[in-house]
Amino acid sequence: MPVRSPFLVLATATALVLAGCSSAGDGAAEAGPPQSGGTLKFALAVDPTCLDPQQFGLNASLNVGRQIVDSLTDQDPKTGEIKPWLAESWTVDDAATSFTFTLRDGATFSDGTPVDAAAVKTNFDAIVKLGAKAQLAGTYLAGYRSATVVDPKTVRVDFAAPSAQFLQATSTMSLGLLSASTAAKTAEQRCQGDLVGSGPFVLKKYTPNQGVTLARRTGYAWPSSLAEHKGEAYLDGIEYKIVPESGVRTGTLQSGQIDGATDIPPQDEARFDGNGFQLLVRGNPGIPFNLAANTSKPILADEQVRLAVQKALNRTEIVQTALSDKYRSATSALAKSTPGWNDQSAALKFDQDGAKKLLDADGWAPGPGGIRQKAGRKLSVDVIYNLAFPPSQTILELAQQQLKAVGIELRLRQLTTGELTAAQATGDFDFLWFNVTRADPDILRTIFSTKYANRSQLKPGPLDTALDQQVATLDDAKRTQSVAEAQKLIVTDHAYQIPIVELSQVIGLSEKVRGLRFEASSRLSFYDTWLGK
CATH class of the missing domain: 3.10.105.10 (Dipeptide-binding Protein; Domain 3)
Known part of the structure; x- marks a missing residue:
């Protein structure tokens, strides 16, 4: 039975109540077409602590991890519908215990190894092995029985009991795919940034309590079907700075030292609503x-x-x-x-x-x-x-x-x-x-x-x-x-x-930041983001 979303009726029924989920710079025709180049400087309110999206559920961690890993599917933030990404199609049995995914051609991890059925199996087996350390991913795989490599492009995931939630779970970065070499690392090594993903950016450096540096991945060409463009990311890189003090965070944004910041305090929102700035807002589901x-x-x-x-x-x-x-x-x-x-x-x-x-x-x-x-x-x-x-x-x-x-x-x-x-x-x-x-x-x-x-x-x-x-x-x-x-x-x-x-995510941005968007769980996707003049 082909399935696009096991919960589409409920998703579309709530779509209209999402707050402010348009991407940064929407409607700004004067900005012209997207431009490649430039490094986005972005402040996080807390240290990610652990960069492995399969382990940690902190927003700061997942806002980094989303850029490094791709997922089998994606979820439309406006409708809730499940859309293709690394999987071009899928079927679910009537009992909601068996999910079969057909993978797209050509996707690779940044170490050159293919994103194939064996890689999917390796990832899911490794998440289960992480146990309680897989804070969110472990709950998404509750009842996991096995993953079977049907052929290089086809993988079947079986559960011991019905799991209608699993298809949506495959759209999250918590079930995002990492290379087999990463799965072989210790949990601590992975937390500290020893990660190889298939996403549009690669991790260059992580200094706890200071920052994270990502660089554009050369040759990337398999974005989500929800993406606004194809090919490599527009940005040369992203520099995340850890700035816990809200006053310092908003001050550096207002002075132009950074291009964007999370967790704008309610009392400071008016400072970034116009006047060369913009607010990106979305309620958390x-x-x-x-x-x-x-x-x-x-x-x-x-x-x-x-x-x-x-x-x-x-x-x-x-x-x-x-x-x-x-x-x-x-x-x-x-x-x-x-x-x-x-x-x-x-x-x-x-x-x-x-x-x-x-x-x-x-x-x-x-x-x-x-x-x-x-x-x-x-x-x-x-x-x-x-x-x-x-x-x-x-x-x-x-x-x-x-x-x-x-x-x-x-x-x-x-x-x-x-x-x-x-x-x-x-x-x-x-x-x-x-x-x-x-x-x-x-x-x-x-x-x-x-x-x-x-x-x-x-x-x-x-x-x-x-x-x-x-x-x-x-x-x-x-x-x-x-x-x-x-x-x-x-x-x-x-x-x-x-x-x-x-809870709402309230992001402050310079007006030159374009194309930054929230995915369905209100975390940030920088793939379509670019810097205007």
């Missing part, structure tokens, strides 16, 4: 920033408390105070730009009186300092977080104030990335503040299924059933129904997750 409840903790095991927290938060105030109009309030367990999003905003409406009534009925009485008590226990919970998204501190402080107004104490625990990972592993938290980006609703299964991460410590039940059903069918209508049911169970019925705000 996937799971919005939220308070994920650890239901193994006594207080948050109480569903009425979780529902009260959900009602007590004024998301509109949070967005208007801490962010800008480039961001939106969360309306479900999925961001609105995610295929399969289902509106649960009625359950997320600010209702302070409703929150108080729930807590009153549940036996939580007002206590000293305005914090409620029950059977001698204070209604006090903590939230663990880090500042990978800098406005998190302000957002959580506002949430803290709003919850105190109904008698709930929210204690903020800022942790390092390592500390945060350790706390999640041991369950040492009440709420976890996080988001995850993916342009497919199966992200809910990898977070909330009791068979996978299960950060909320849920028990098997109807949510598992809905999450299993959505990944087991290629029927759009059936998958739509199961995904909607999962969102209702997570948010409206049980408040396992308390969504607050959708």
Whole structure:
């Protein structure tokens, strides 16, 4: 059965809600035709830490990795449809357990070896071998049984259970292809930049906490079918500079020392909206920033408390105070730009009186300092977080104030990335503040299924059933129904997750930067980018 997208109906239904996803310089006819040459200087807010896209899920890492690796397929950011790239066609069996890809001719890795069926098998086998180090790629290959080389141009990938999400996963850089020589390297060597990909740029140098240098690959001629041109990239190279301080990052952009920068703070957006600059903005699909409840903790095991927290938060105030109009309030367990999003905003409406009534009925009485008590226990919970998204501190402080107004104490625990990972592993938290980006609703299964991460410590039940059903069918209508049911169970019925705000990528650029675009997961693609006058 030929398949282009197992979820096209849901993708097209949400296409119109994507924010600002046009490429840099769109509509600028005065710029003339694209020009080759020049090195783009681009600032990242954090160090990539690990450059291997098959291992690391940090935006900074993937914004580099996308330029080095190509993928079997690509996903149209406007419609969600899966399009050809290294694979020119594919078929999926009716059970969604077997995927057969026919590869295009001529593609090679930068060491000259071919991108063939054997290379695909080597990559997928190596990702599975990486285990937990393959942060995103490992979840995309959950249930992977084997890859079979049918012939040099044809590879079949088999799963032990239905995996309707896999076709979309092949469009991500996390399943992007690296050479067999790279697969043989240690995980640490790969993280530090010992990578050979098939993409339009090659890695020249990585100095941790300082920068990354890429150079145009000579002879590249197999871009995605979504690309605006064919042949080599326009840019001679890209120099990424690591600039954590937002004021320094925006200052160097405004002074012309760099051509672009990620993570423009809300308070600085106006400086780059015109006046020789441009803003490139797109909302992230996937799971919005939220308070994920650890239901193994006594207080948050109480569903009425979780529902009260959900009602007590004024998301509109949070967005208007801490962010800008480039961001939106969360309306479900999925961001609105995610295929399969289902509106649960009625359950997320600010209702302070409703929150108080729930807590009153549940036996939580007002206590000293305005914090409620029950059977001698204070209604006090903590939230663990880090500042990978800098406005998190302000957002959580506002949430803290709003919850105190109904008698709930929210204690903020800022942790390092390592500390945060350790706390999640041991369950040492009440709420976890996080988001995850993916342009497919199966992200809910990898977070909330009791068979996978299960950060909320849920028990098997109807949510598992809905999450299993959505990944087991290629029927759009059936998958739509199961995904909607999962969102209702997570948010409206049980408040396992308390969504607050959708993340947006806000990129500041010089007006001379043209053709920079977001791919479907809101990471950057520099293949069509060029520098005007």
